[in-house]
Structure formats: C-alpha cells, structure tokens
Amino acid sequence: MKYIDELKNISENPRAAFEGAIASGKKVVGVMPYFCPEELVYAAGMLPFGLWGAAIQANDSKRYFPAFICSILHTTLEMGIKGQLDDLSAIMIPICCDSLKGMGANWEYGVGNKVPVINVAYAQNRKIEAGVGFTASQFRKIRKQLEEIAGNEITDDALAKAVTVYNENRDAILCFSKAAATHPKEISAQTRSAVLKAGYFMDRAKHTEMLREITEELSALPASDEGYLKIVTTGILADMLGFLELIDKNNMVIADDQIAQESVGARTQTPVTEDPILGMAQRLSDIEGCSVLYDLGKFRGKQLVSLAQEAGAAGILFVLTKFCDPEEYDYVPVKRMTDAAGIPMLQVEIDQQMKNFAQAESALQAFAEMLRER
Amino acid sequence: MADIYTMGIDIGSSASKCLILKNGTEIAGSAVIAAGTGTSGPRRAQEEALAAAGISMKDIRRSTATGYGRNTVEGVDAVVSELSCHAIGIHAVFPDVRTLIDIGGQDAKVIRVSENGRLDSFVMNDKCAAGTGRFLDVMARVLELDVSELEEKSAKAKNVVNISSTCTVFAESEVISQLSNNVDICDLVAGIHRSVAVRTAGLVRRLGVVEPVAMSGGVALNGGVVSALEEELGLTIKVSPLAQLNGAYGAAVHAWGQLEKETL
Numbered sequence A: 001m002k003y004i005d006e007l008k009n010i011s012e013n014p015r016a017a018f019e020g021a022i023a024s025g026k027k028v029v030g031v032m033p034y035f036c037p038e039e040l041v042y043a044a045g046m047l048p049f050g051l052w053g054a055a056i057q058a059n060d061s062k063r064y065f066p067a068f069i070c071s072i073l074h075t076t077l078e079m080g081i082k083g084q085l086d087d088l089s090a091i092m093i094p095i096c097c098d099s100l101k102g103m104g105a106n107w108e109y110g111v112g113n114k115v116p117v118i119n120v121a122y123a124q125n126r127k128i129e130a131g132v133g134f135t136a137s138q139f140r141k142i143r144k145q146l147e148e149i150a151g152n153e154i155t156d157d158a159l160a161k162a163v164t165v166y167n168e169n170r171d172a173i174l175c176f177s178k179a180a181a182t183h184p185k186e187i188s189a190q191t192r193s194a195v196l197k198a199g200y201f202m203d204r205a206k207h208t209e210m211l212r213e214i215t216e217e218l219s220a221l222p223a224s225d226e227g228y229l230k231i232v233t234t235g236i237l238a239d240m241l242g243f244l245e246l247i248d249k250n251n252m253v254i255a256d257d258q259i260a261q262e263s264v265g266a267r268t269q270t271p272v273t274e275d276p277i278l279g280m281a282q283r284l285s286d287i288e289g290c291s292v293l294y295d296l297g298k299f300r301g302k303q304l305v306s307l308a309q310e311a312g313a314a315g316i317l318f319v320l321t322k323f324c325d326p327e328e329y330d331y332v333p334v335k336r337m338t339d340a341a342g343i344p345m346l347q348v349e350i351d352q353q354m355k356n357f358a359q360a361e362s363a364l365q366a367f368a369e370m371l372r373e374r
Numbered sequence B: 001m002a003d004i005y006t007m008g009i010d011i012g013s014s015a016s017k018c019l020i021l022k023n024g025t026e027i028a029g030s031a032v033i034a035a036g037t038g039t040s041g042p043r044r045a046q047e048e049a050l051a052a053a054g055i056s057m058k059d060i061r062r063s064t065a066t067g068y069g070r071n072t073v074e075g076v077d078a079v080v081s082e083l084s085c086h087a088i089g090i091h092a093v094f095p096d097v098r099t100l101i102d103i104g105g106q107d108a109k110v111i112r113v114s115e116n117g118r119l120d121s122f123v124m125n126d127k128c129a130a131g132t133g134r135f136l137d138v139m140a141r142v143l144e145l146d147v148s149e150l151e152e153k154s155a156k157a158k159n160v161v162n163i164s165s166t167c168t169v170f171a172e173s174e175v176i177s178q179l180s181n182n183v184d185i186c187d188l189v190a191g192i193h194r195s196v197a198v199r200t201a202g203l204v205r206r207l208g209v210v211e212p213v214a215m216s217g218g219v220a221l222n223g224g225v226v227s228a229l230e231e232e233l234g235l236t237i238k239v240s241p242l243a244q245l246n247g248a249y250g251a252a253v254h255a256w257g258q259l260e261k262e263t264l
C-alpha cells in the first residue's frame, strides 16, 4: 500500500527526518506532549518536531529526575544531555503534569541554553472564559518568542492557514483510524501506530495527504476484520512494538483509541475565529479524554464508554504508562465507569524501555480468551 | 470403550507441572518438578506424570499447555493462558468458587470465575517479587529455614513482627535488622506471612471480593499465609487440594473440553 513503508520508516527513524529537515535549512522546534500550540511553529515557517521519549536507556537524566518519573521525560532529557537535540532551535515544554513541571528547569540545567525552553502554560480551569483568556495570553507570549527564534513575523494569515492544515490533519487521522478499524489484515496494530506517529516528525500537510491516500485505498477494499476482536485503547502512548505485536498476535483490532499520542487531540478541531489564537485557546478548553487536562466532570470515562459502544468493541485496554501519576489517578474512576457499562477493561502497564513482555502477553492472551468466550 | 486421556502442562517460572486426566474426570497421574521454563523440568514433568498414569505419550488424545513457558512446549494441541486454565481448574474442583487467589513462584493473580466456570476478570501483581513465592524463598534463606518450615514456625508466634517494607530487597534488610535485635524467629515468620497477606489482600480488593474464595499455587501449601490472608480479608479461604497443579488440571480439563467439542 502506497506510503505505508515511507511512514513506517519515518516513525522508526525520526532522527533521519530530523536531520533531513535541518539539512534542508529548516528550523526545527521540539514539541513535547501535550497539545502544544504547534500551529504557531508551523506558521513561523519552522518544523514542529514531536518529542515523546525514545526506547533508549536513561542514565544521565537520573541526575535531574528521580527514577520514578516516566520514561518520556527521562529519555527526552537524556537525548538533550547527550547533545542529540542540539540542532533544535527551541523546545516547547507544557506544564501539564507534576513531572512535566520540573522538565523545563531540568532541561535548562542539564542541556543548557543552547536549546532554549519555551514554557507552555494552560489554564487549569480551562472551561471558563477567564481560562480561555489565560491560555490565549500564553499563546500570544509564545508567538512572540517563536517570532524571535524564526527571525520573522507570524502573520494572522499564516496562522489561519496553519490552523487549517492542522484541522485537516486531525480529520485525516480520524478517517484513517476508522478505515484501519475494519482492515486489520492490511493495517496491523503496529502499522496503525507507525502511520499515526509519523505525523509528529513531518510536515502535517504532507502527512494529511498520505493519510487520505491510504484511507481511500482502504475504503476501496472489502473489510478484513472477520474473526478479529475489536478493542479500544486508552492512555498516553501505545507505540511499543512488543506490545503492539501482542495485539496483532491475539487477533485484536484497534477499533478506536483514546490515546493521547493518537486520536485524543485529533478529536477536537480548532474553531475558526477571527483571532486564530483565541480559537486555539478554545480548542484547549474543548479537548476531552485526556488525564493531563483538568477534567472536572471525569468525562474521560464517559467518552471511553461511548467510543467502545460506538465501535462495537468487546473490551478496552487501559495502557498505563509506567510512573504516570495522572493516568494512575484516572484509572479508578474510568474503571468504575467501564464496569458500570459492562465493558471489560484490562490494565497493562508498559514503558518505553520494556524488553520483556511476558506478563503483558499472559494478560492480553487471557483477556482475548475471556472476551471470545463471552 | 477404551479410556481417553488428556494432558495439561503448566510451565511456570520456577516449577513445571503436568497432570493427566482419564475420561475427563479422574486424575490418572501428575508431577511437579521444581524447575521451570528453559530447563529439563517440562520434559521431566511430562515423563513422570505419564509414568504415574502408567501410559505413554501416544495414549494422550489431547494436550494443552499453559503457564509462563506455555509457548515453548512442543507438540501440544493448544496453548492457553494460565489465567483461563486456573479458572477452569478451580471450577472443576470447587464449582461454587467465585474468586481464586493463585500465588506462584514469581507472580500473584486474582481471578474472578463466573458461575459456569469461565474467566470473568482478573488482576495480576506487577513485576515485583514481593508477595510471591520468591519473596518467601528469599526470607526463608535469610532465616536459614526451608520454606516448608515456615508454616510451623508462624503457628508458634506470640508477638507478630510488623514488616513495613513491601519491597523484597528492603524487607530482607528489615528482617536482618530484626534478627540482629534477637527478635523471635517465629514472630518474624508470622510477620513475613502477614506482609504477603496484606499485599495479596490489596490485589484481591482491587478486583473486588466475591465469596467463596479459594487459593491455589505453591504458596497455598503454606497454611501460615492462608490464615494470615483469611484474617486480613475477614473470610474463610478454601485451599485447592491440587495447589500447584491447579493450572495443569485446568489445562487437562480444557483439552478434554476441546475433544468433546470436536466429537459433538
């Protein structure tokens, strides 16, 4: 299938994409999770580059973070300390969990000022008008910082165009995910993850084009999901190959996801407003289904239940990122809601350094056996 | 009609278990070898169980492998997760049991069994050795005891010592420092059992306590842990007479079920 190999390549070798962009003379800005205003980077003519950690051993980062901090932060800092991210023009670090709160300062100490930090603060009370206003004020501040880094102005026109590019990409992600849900023979869990993840390392407009093409090709094919067990995944990330292999091995298909790295952000478009910054801040207020954004009504569980019901899923996988407090806190209310809805949910703890998936293998196999017996 | 034999093989991390079932109900032979996956244990367990049943491999009509090393057993007809096999096994022994606690060499699991004997839900401990057979092995070594002596010692405890660490490594040093304070070994062993019970009870509560509750796995052989757990949960626990063989039994019953399905 066209583009699949290319996207897999990008997602498996983000460094090549990074170096390629630098070699082409483009400035690259590192973007840490979650929901950074990437449109501003894009509108400034730079490449936003996702930094979601890596499957590497963290050593030097342990001087700054204790061992019980998630590997996204450890390994991103490790790459920074090792000088592997020196070519970044800046790094955007949102302050949306307790661990991320220390990331900016740790970066400044560990990496120094060769890669300046852009702190990204969102209003905790993001739903109220004042909250949207606060987030917008932060985005305006970031706009100025990025203009300085880019060496050019970010015009409203360029920003409006960037908003459109990102909105289209979000739509393309959801369409692809839907098509993949009925075509597990063509799009395995591993492929699905790679196709989605590649978007963090490339021009979003190009990613959209590729996603549309793949989706179109899939739509022309008959469904291949017979005999597959439909599941919905939820969590921060679910891109570890060993884990995805288990989903494929047990003939499961991801019917939908509530994974922060995958569809969570894609589900909420930026409203088109006269002032694009306000629209972007409004989007932050509208996003649902993520443990890192203040969720007063615990809507995540409700959303998860309806995603599973709409997708006709037999069960849910709660993919718990090791040492992630927001996820640990969310697990209990989410589990209560899925239990009340009668949807079986399995928690699997994973981290990027995991080499041995034996326990996860037993758990996933048992879960599949259990769901098939129902 | 000739007898029909099915075999269940449960390859764990520290022991290999094999059980042969005659006509779906009668245990014809079984073996537990204290050597797990990647050793000669699996082969020896099969050979011993066959010898005990007085039959040879060609008499086995169906076989199911389970356990941590299930994918490494050659020539079996089915590979099923240990969680499903434990549910099947305990249902065949105690049909009314709704919650099974299985503590093996390296992991602990709590399984909800449905009325018709199916796996309904489950929780497993994390990768930590605390609260598993390994934890008891380490503690017994520190106390210069054999694990089989732990039950008897804890029964004689007068003032149960509180072991506050849940981590095996920290608990080990805590036990050593208690030893150097001349604390009575029986009190210490009872404290160790209580610490396993507290940890396991947490896992049970995570799934939700639905009675009747049963226990299987190697640690179920230690009555000290069982009573500490009964106290902690405030209920009576049925101990499977098959203990370590529960998974292999479930696998053999599974193999029988497959055979029945086929001939229906």
Ligand code: SF4
Pocket: A033, A070, A071, A072, A073, A097, A098, A099, A100, A236, A292, A321, A323, A324, A325, A326, A327
């Ligand atoms: S939300 Fe969780 S996974 Fe993400 S950075 Fe914070 S602790 Fe790490």
